[in-house]
Amino acid sequence: MTKYDDLTEFLLRLGDSALVHAQRLCEWTGRAPALEEEMGMMNVGLDLVGQARNWYEYAAERIGDGTDADTLAFRRDERAFRNLLLVEQPNGDFAVTMTKQFFYDAWQYHLLTALQHSGDERIAAIATKSLKEVTYHLRRSSQWIERLGDGTDESHQRMEKAIDTVWRFTFEMVEANDSESALASSGVIPSLADLPEQWLATVNDVFRNATLTVPDAPSTFYLSARTGMHTEHLGILLAEMQFLQRAYPDASW
């Protein structure tokens, strides 16, 4: 299994999470509960595909063997993907989709806020650009969590069930990581030590307004995006997303 240097792995973590989350959002095309929400989800997905591309282009330049953004998206196997386990989980109902969206938005928001001040200028530029979009995403998903949590009995129950379903995958958002600490020590990115606390604070605030309970801290288990050990869902997602480039390599139109 190819393991790249710390910075390239970090860029792939950002790019892969954005792309896989966007791919899940696309599954709502033609099936969303309302036309306005369908457009909302597709537009969020579109922003994320653009962000993924920016991270991939930088990663590809660092890998430097002729790899480009498309190769990274469409020609890597499941074990090479570094996306958060959370974003590869199936969409479930609208409550599960919005819960995933909110956890991911809050993580992106605090991470990108920090990365704006990266010593690496390219990371700072991509983070500053992406943060404008992500701020808007977070506002929308927070509002949905509040509306559903503090809505009807059924919407509240569904929200509780959704949290139970995906909460355990959030351990990756609150665990410290040696390679990120190393990147921070060498001044490439700022320290991300406060990220877990900031993420949890946002979750606490929104859940309080939504009359939802924040579960106990999730425990780490053997799966981890950093080592490419994914849940069974990612392979199936990639099989669909990568089909065309796998079946007809270099196809273009």
Place this chain on the structure above:
Amino acid sequence: MRAGELITTDLQGRSGDETDIQRAYSVLEEVMDPEVPVVSVMDLGIVRDVDWADGHLHVVVTPTYSGCPATEYIETAIREALQGAGFAFPKVSQRLDPAWTTDWITGQGRERLKAYGIAPPVGSSDKRSLVSGVAQVTCPHCGGDETEQLSEFGSTACKALYRCKSCLEPFDYFKCI
């Protein structure tokens, strides 16, 4: 053979001057956004620099949104318009930093958006209007102030969907970022 090659004398490159830059700007005033065809790339404020480099014209643009599908189309449109105006092999490149903001949309751009039925962005992006909630948007059709947001997103990533409570017409609002 590309369009500009027929009528240009600078195929091999030449030194440009201020007249060339001014002429290039007036060409860019006519390159319209494909999704909102009444505003030009100059109105949107996405042209960050026009200069002469290595014997040819060099235009630097910044994308509006990371995933905006019009970005590549716009770059091609700029290149073709400049070639059509006689500039040989103009170069168009992308710059992310500083990130585009709706504050860069010109006054003329805002008027044109309104006339087209799209409410221009309200306020300044500095004031964190993104987090603080929904802005007071004026209806571009009747000028009424009583409007409501129907959806955070409209027909494209850069717009939200609103409705006017006075004339009851729905309309797009160009989000302030």
